[in-house]
Amino acid sequence: MGGMAIRARFPLGVYTGHSADGSAERIPGFARIFSALVKSAACGTQATGDPAIPYSQTAVEVLDWLESTPPTGLRVPSMTPLHPAGGRITYRKEGVFLKENGSTNYKVTGRVTSDGTALAGDLYWVWDDPPARELVLTLEDLCADVPHLGETSSPVQLTVTEAVTPTHVWDPEAGLHPRSGEHRQSVPILGRRAELDEAHAAVASGKPPSMARDKHTTSARPFAAPLPQNRLRTRVYLPVERQEPPVPWPQVLSLPITRWNAAVPEERFVSVCVALHRALASRLGRAAPPEVTGRYARDAVQPANRVGLHLLPAETEGSPFEDGLDRFLVLIPHGMNSSAFSALVDALMGIRRVVTAEHQLDVAPEALEVHDGAAFWAPAAPDTVRVWEASPALVAERRLRRHPEIREMDLMAAWSIGNVLRDLWPALAVKDAVTRYQVTAEAGIRLSGRAYRTAQPGAFVHRIDRRALVEPYRLSLDWGGALPERAIVALGQSRHLGCGLLLPWDRPRDREERA
Known part of the structure; x- marks a missing residue:
């Protein structure tokens, strides 16, 4: 094996987790992966069953290797917040009682939800040099025992794979000032497993409290003890400099059309694409990038092409799709920057219907896919x-x-x-x-x-x-x-x-x- 990666696949397409300060994480840090693997080693199929010595020898070796060898790269898919304007708040009864005006009231408490991240693919943590084969097999078992990352509402499938091409690589020279497109990840250092064991022992071991001390009080709130942070460090992963292929539109987004009131004839292709463009401009508002609107600064050099919108019928010869659905194609022009691309994807994820005077087309933004513009069409048939x-x-x-x-x-x-x-x-x-x-x-x-x-x-x-x-x-x-x-x-x-x-x-x- 020339390299190794841990792949995180979220079956629901969403990751929901929070950092130590309570803010939403865009993607899980490797420190979270490590903590999940520590729990797997202590409670999963690799555990010894002895509370005093819960870890097997090979599991200890795997965890020690992960502490001393953080990933050298990341592969991060396109992503967008579930609720860009901020998380929604749900209210529920969580066993909170308050004394108000001489009476004890059962209160409803609020909790932020829908502050996760929708991911357009799998996440990878990549190593150039893997450990010994025996340790890789043990790591596979540990990964298989991880049920979720972050909140329980974001189940995960962790697997060990061969190395993939990273989208971001570790920059050992990174400073405090953030740079465009970077990902900062908390990673464990030597002693992190012992630190987690001590934190667990402080909560789970010792003499149980008496009934008087353990009774419910009006000051009790839902609470989780914060994890220690002493044996964590931050690594900065910068985007890989990649050469765009020499084509006018190097990337293509496909948006399936799931329902329509009538077939769209060729004479109406322009009108339905104009309707999609107006929907995008409406969602982007004043922050719409010029690649979408075509409105560039007066002194700016206008590129040859902007974002292109096209309707692709399902029966088109050479189409890469085989599900029988028509699609909108969103052509991403050469040189479009990452912030404008992210804003465009966010806007597309919020569109459910495209309407003209004659047509109503329902689309499925959750099925949005990214394609290589230099190799979009199916290969030519032989001869x-x-x-x-x-x-x-x-x-x-x-x-x-x-x-x-x-x-x-x-x-x-x-x-x-x-x-x-x-x-x-x-x-x-x-x-x-x-x-x-x-x-x-x-x-x-x-x-x-x-x-x-x-x-x-x-x-x-x-x-x-x-x-x-x-x-x-x-x-x-x-x-x-x-x-x-x-x-x-x-x-x-x-x-x-x-x-x-x-x-x-x-x-x-x-x-x-x-x-």
């Missing part, structure tokens, strides 16, 4: 050539001057490709449409545009000058190796709102060669 079709159509960003040797639709397609790829290919950032066409041709990109006849051309754009003529057209495109064959791309004036999504079409190789 085929992948060609792309713009769905439902393509609308150029502006009218272009005709060129005697280049078909007008191909020239407009090259212009749209330049608008999408100009941040990745500086040669496409030129303002001359003919030069853009020549660059795309030299890169091996083949274009084939054709007319798209519709009685509602205005349905394929969101906003446009009323005096402008809207001309949607069909486009077939072969990237010729210029982009990954599974990358997700959208082109045209409405590429951010439901139009111009390129769908894969795998044609037999011999037929393509004849063409």
Whole structure:
């Protein structure tokens, strides 16, 4: 085994725990994992059954190794607070009596709930160098005996796995000032097990109290003795610097549509995506990032692309989904920072229905998934050539001057490709449409545009000058190796709102060669 990890899988998708000061934890610290394993060693399948010496020899060796060897990395999934505005308070009777105005009253007490964290995947604590095989097997048994982490409302499945690629790595040079994206974890040091044993002995051992001392009083409150903190230290884990793939939208969020009042025709793709965009903007409020709204500071350099919203029918060829559900796709643009991404995910998690004048679509934010934008589509079938079709159509960003040797639709397609790829290919950032066409041709990109006849051309754009003529057209495109064959791309004036999504079409190789 080249490395090792402890994986925490929360079957309910939620972690709820609180730090020593009572504040909600976003994710459990490794010190909490260690405490849970200490209890497993004393009370679980590895325990000796002797209260005086509860730990087996191998369990002691495992715990000593964990004290001396904190994890070197973390793998943290996307996450969002269950209730971003603060925990809700529930009121219940917990055996609290108070004397008020000469009488003893049974009081209802409040407790913060719904202050957990919804996790979009499993948590991992990673070690580069695992212990001996015998200790790993014992650690597996200890992990299997852990029923929950934090509150009992967040059950967990702890398992030992091979090492995974961390999203955060330990920074031994970290200081007191927090940095963007970091996770600070309490970790045990040598002597932590003994410290926990002493705290337990102080509460559980000794002479039981007399009935008089143990009786209920009006000053009694629900109480848990605080754990000692002397044998804990803080480790800082910083995000791994990762190179985004050279595609316009490196990440994709998929939002399943579970119920609809009517099928959405191609002419309404834009309208339902506009409705989703308005719902997002409403939830984000004034803090909405410019990648969502398109409103950048006056002196800011505007990137080529923003967050794109598209509707993907269930029957789409090459779709990575097989459950028969339509989906909204949320395309995350190249260079979007983590805080803007987190705000977008938080907003999506609060949307349950997308409504237009004609359609009502119920969505399932709890089933939100993250995908690699460079490898979104299914691989091409053997002995085929992948060609792309713009769905439902393509609308150029502006009218272009005709060129005697280049078909007008191909020239407009090259212009749209330049608008999408100009941040990745500086040669496409030129303002001359003919030069853009020549660059795309030299890169091996083949274009084939054709007319798209519709009685509602205005349905394929969101906003446009009323005096402008809207001309949607069909486009077939072969990237010729210029982009990954599974990358997700959208082109045209409405590429951010439901139009111009390129769908894969795998044609037999011999037929393509004849063409």
